Amino acid sequence: MKRSIFFVHIGSSEVARYAVLQAVSLGLDVNVVSDKSWASVPGITFFDVAQYASATNSFREVYRHASINHPDYERFCFERWFVILQIAKERNLSNFYYADSDLLVFPGAFDADFESRFVMFDTAWFNFFRNYTVLEAFCDYLLRLYAKRGFVELAQKYAINGTPHLSDMHCFFEYAALNQHVVAPLSAVGTFLGFSERFSLVDNVVPPQRCPFIQEIHRGEAGLYYRMKGSDNSVNVRTLHFQGRSKPFIAAYHDISDMSLQTHLVPLSDWYVANDLLSHSDCKMMNDVLHGEIHAGQIARTVGQFA
Numbered sequence: 001m002k003r004s005i006f007f008v009h010i011g012s013s014e015v016a017r018y019a020v021l022q023a024v025s026l027g028l029d030v031n032v033v034s035d036k037s038w039a040s041v042p043g044i045t046f047f048d049v050a051q052y053a054s055a056t057n058s059f060r061e062v063y064r065h066a067s068i069n070h071p072d073y074e075r076f077c078f079e080r081w082f083v084i085l086q087i088a089k090e091r092n093l094s095n096f097y098y099a100d101s102d103l104l105v106f107p108g109a110f111d112a113d114f115e116s117r118f119v120m121f122d123t124a125w126f127n128f129f130r131n132y133t134v135l136e137a138f139c140d141y142l143l144r145l146y147a148k149r150g151f152v153e154l155a156q157k158y159a160i161n162g163t164p165h166l167s168d169m170h171c172f173f174e175y176a177a178l179n180q181h182v183v184a185p186l187s188a189v190g191t192f193l194g195f196s197e198r199f200s201l202v203d204n205v206v207p208p209q210r211c212p213f214i215q216e217i218h219r220g221e222a223g224l225y226y227r228m229k230g231s232d233n234s235v236n237v238r239t240l241h242f243q244g245r246s247k248p249f250i251a252a253y254h255d256i257s258d259m260s261l262q263t264h265l266v267p268l269s270d271w272y273v274a275n276d277l278l279s280h281s282d283c284k285m286m287n288d289v290l291h292g293e294i295h296a297g298q299i300a301r302t303v304g305q306f307a
Helices: 014-025 049-062 071-091 112-117 132-147 151-157 168-178 244-253 269-274 280-290 296-302
Strands: 004-008 029-034 044-048 094-099 103-105 126-131 193-195 201-203 214-220 223-228 234-236 239-242
Touching: 004 014, 004 071, 014 029, 014 103, 014 244, 029 049, 029 071, 044 049, 049 071, 049 132, 071 132, 071 168, 094 103, 112 126, 126 132, 132 151, 132 168, 151 168, 239 244
Parallel strands: 004 029, 004 094, 029 044, 193 239
Antiparallel strands: 094 126, 103 239, 193 201, 214 223, 223 234
16 A cells, blocks of 8 residues: 655645655655645645635634744644645545655655554654544644643744744644654654755754764665765665755755656756845856766765765
């Protein structure tokens, strides 16, 4: 039986298309919750988010904004879990995953051993749920947190420069602390890599930790690998998360070899420069990677990432 994975992304996005089609290329049951701009993307099951507005009603009634982010954005980050819950209930799903739309998943992300030992993880950008009742319990926690105004204290705990701030990421972390017997820290499962806003390679846990111990990232027979300094052994990359200005580098690391899927991808560097999201120097570095002048696995050292 195929593993199921969810992506939630509103609006057309070339970065998100890389992430989604990467999952399609792995043979996963890929579910995309979005608007109709995604309806014709191949290999996915599309869910029109507008048809699931009622799933978020209970949360909207109790939600109060306490974040540095735009109210609509922050509220939707919470609401997506209620939408996924509704779909998972309808399909009676078990062992399903969620990934952010700027995150590449590789075969190493899925492991029957940790699927049997844990019911979910403590992270918002990549998560696993043993069944829909596990996600339902987390959603119930969110409803209680806001209905009973427990969010006020947490927003102060995670304040940024004195401004109250609470996101769904923080709530996953708090929920895990309350339920350590069933919720696994992602760090307990393994190393989940990502690129930060400033191109630093990080272990994408809470909080992200820099990875100066990794010598290189390279391709092998079973996908992408990383090698530790001082070691000849290579380890499967589980995920790669691309944040901020590093997003267009998703085009250098994907593993989509199916030509029928590649036709739905577009080069990202020119688009990012045109939209003032990537500097010309960043763009040159990216093109050097894509055209083979710098090996993709060495991009981190190229930008001074490793000590």
